[in-house]
Amino acid sequence: MLTTFTIAACGGRVVQHPISKQLSPTIACQVISHEMGSTTVCAQPQKIVAIGTSMLELILSLDIQPAGFADRILFNLGDYDRPSTQIPYLGKLVTSQPINVGLDYKPSLEALLKIKPDLILGTEVNRNQYEILSKIAPTLLFKWLDTKTNLRVIAKAIGNPQKAEQIIAENDQRLRNAHKLFSPFVAAHPRVLMLTPDNHLIQNQLVTGSNSLCGSLVADLGFQLVYLSAANTKIPPLISIEILPQFNNADLIILLGYNFGQSNHLNEPNKFQDNQVNNLKQEWEKNAIAQSMQASKDGRVYFLPAYLCLGLPGPIGTELYLKELQKQLLLSP
Template identity: 40%
Template sequence: MWFNYLKIAVSCLMFLSLLGCHRQPPDIPSSSRIPRGDCQTVRHLGGETRICGQPQRIVVLNPKMLDIVLSLGVQPIGYAEIFSNRRGDFDRPQEQIPYLGDRITQPITNLGMSSKPSLEKIIRLKPDLILGDIGGNQQQYSQLSKIAPTLLFEYVGRDKWQDSLQAIAQVLGRTNQAKKIIAAHRQQIATTRQALAGVVKTYPKVLMVSSEQLNSSINLVTSLDFCGGLLEDIGFKLARVSNSTPTNITQPISIEILPQLDADLIIVQGHNIVELSNIKNINTFTKTQLQSVQQSWQTNTLAQSLRASRNNRVYFIPTYICLGLPSPSGTQITLQSLQEQLLPLAKTVNQN
């Protein structure tokens, strides 16, 4: 669910709506390619789009599309952000675009917010392909399609990026590269699963929650979430409120029920809306995103009473990765973070 906004305050509403209200769509084919001579018709969540030739000037309307295009070895010419309303140019992308900016090697235009990109700027760029999100860009789809062929895909959720990657790679003539990316993803899952096998066996149940401050809101993360799905991929079992199959990536809960969800490990997705534009470097960005929820967790009596807290088995990861980068790089960052945080626990398990 997306909201039209231009100010950071309304960006907060959108971020929180993603945390608690996004409903997982039914499983439908997200895209397919029908060759027609030098042209192809691509079926996607926005409809059917005919593309002739191989696109060279590509506009991406969210971090997931940016990561996919960069992973395929293509530099886009325009980019819209998802969680902040940064003004001005991306003249220092490594300091302005979290996690992906250091891979941008050519000028890239700031198109504003993902949910309401600047059509005027897009027109001036004269793109030959626009890549966006069905939830955030559906209302502008007809306008965007008049500017250039536009493809819309599902944004959040478990493994959704692989469908998008394969469809975009087909359009860009880079299907072999897409296969390598997916193979690398599967290998990384297998490697992490093996490295943390002892931890999974000893501490199988994980409670994953998302919050900015515990006294304001807290959401239970399900297996439909990108990061929640990765935890299950490497063998953990996520704590649930009930045994019913989840339909949303997160579920709002009261902090009072946390003891009922007590688990062997706790992983907290943390975010700080105000500091989303303050990157400077990735270490600083990660720290500012986690600082608030870490402090509230450490000072909350109920949170500290949980078994995992008492045994120093609570870990943190930025929500930005799980919601903003459900993509190849998001996988790498999440699994690397899990290994770095959990490997000391694995050594303890192995010693015992």
């Protein structure tokens, strides 16, 4: 059996990947650079496994259906025979019935061997599994948030680099259109306080344009993100509920909620988004300090699922995030 060789970044290790006997030795192979070094990918991969929602999002953007998928959260125990009700947001775009390969930080080797994939796509969380994944199939690992680079590399690996450039151009245009659409609202209400609550409202992570894609996308629309002048904008401190009045100059407040304890409602996908923010809404409405904020009095406090911008950092998530911002900030009474 013919073999190709992948030289990993760590110590010049050589990993052998068996090539199917059905492949002609004349089929072109290409060396793909990624986070762990370089990997040889031959022919056009047909069975691709996406480890993590960011990888699933990117291959769906490239019109590729997954043969296997590992989610970040344990939403589904079996295989994805009804993906539209089993995978939040992206499931409606999945027309295959991918095999469930576990969670992204501990993918199931048994499931991967069952699939016999041509290509495995993962992120930096899979660094410790890279060696064994590479023995199953050519494996490419990426930084979670580096969408443009990831798109280009994956598109090259599947033999369609032009598609990546098209998607990137469309996403850039989407951001320009959104900036223009939001400009009147931004001019009237420029200052935004963004928070990701930790343990309900007791502690809140301050979101800035440099420590979160959620914040950087809002900044791209023209908003000014507010934070304490002494704060490290890359790793800002936790903000207790008692400190919130120091941000009373904010024209609006956006809270990014996440609540996976009630995520078993995926057979009713419309409930997933509500479950991420409903408890947070109720706490905000009952908290005297929260209600004392000028943005609360003005009716400009908004609740979005953090999953849209953290779990889906690519073009699909960006479009969903912008639509949700438009719905709540521009279209709500």
